[in-house]
Amino acid sequence: MIALLQRVSQxxxxxxxxxxxxxxTGLMVLVCAERNDTVAEADVLLGKLLAYRVFADEAGKMNRSVADVQGDLLLVPQFTLAADTNSGTRPSFTPAATPDVGRQLFDHFVGQVHARHGAGHVGTGRxxxxxxxxLTNDGPVTFWLQVKPKGA
Structure with a gap:
C-alpha cells in the first residue's frame, strides 16, 4: 500500500x-492499494503513518508525529499512485488493486484510523x-510511504 502524506495547515x-x-493542522494523506495488498499491509502502513515524525519539536526538528501533536488527518483514496509510468506517455494502472479490493482496503484503513487516532479530527474523501x-502544504513537507506484501 502507498500513502503520500503532506503536512498541512488546512x-x-x-x-x-x-x-x-x-x-x-495535520496530514492530508493520499491512500492507494496495490495488487496483492491485504489488511496486513494496510495495518503496517497505518502504524507507520501515525508514528512518522514530520512535525517540529521545540528545537525545530521534525521529531513529532501526527499523534504527538494531536493533528487532524484527511484520508483521500487515490489509485493513480500505483501507476506504472516506466514506458510510453500514458500510465498503466495494472499495479493498482481492483476497485472492489481498493475500496475494501481504504474502508479498513479509515476504520482503523478512527479506532487508533483519537487525538485529532479525521476526514475522508469518497x-x-x-x-x-x-490544501495548504506546510513547509512544504511531503513524504511517500509504501508497504509491500511479503515476498513482493
Missing amino acids: AAVVVDGETIGAIG FGADMKVS
Missing part, C-alpha cells in the same frame, strides 16, 4: 460542490468520486 475535499471532508482536493 485541507478539504469537495464532491459535487459539497465539502465532504475538511481538516485543520472512493470512486470525482473529488476536488485543496
Whole structure:
C-alpha cells in the first residue's frame, strides 16, 4: 500500500460542490492499494503513518508525529499512485488493486484510523468520486510511504 502524506495547515475535499471532508493542522494523506495488498499491509502502513515524525519539536526538528501533536488527518483514496509510468506517455494502472479490493482496503484503513487516532479530527474523501482536493502544504513537507506484501 502507498500513502503520500503532506503536512498541512488546512485541507478539504469537495464532491459535487459539497465539502465532504475538511481538516485543520495535520496530514492530508493520499491512500492507494496495490495488487496483492491485504489488511496486513494496510495495518503496517497505518502504524507507520501515525508514528512518522514530520512535525517540529521545540528545537525545530521534525521529531513529532501526527499523534504527538494531536493533528487532524484527511484520508483521500487515490489509485493513480500505483501507476506504472516506466514506458510510453500514458500510465498503466495494472499495479493498482481492483476497485472492489481498493475500496475494501481504504474502508479498513479509515476504520482503523478512527479506532487508533483519537487525538485529532479525521476526514475522508469518497472512493470512486470525482473529488476536488485543496490544501495548504506546510513547509512544504511531503513524504511517500509504501508497504509491500511479503515476498513482493
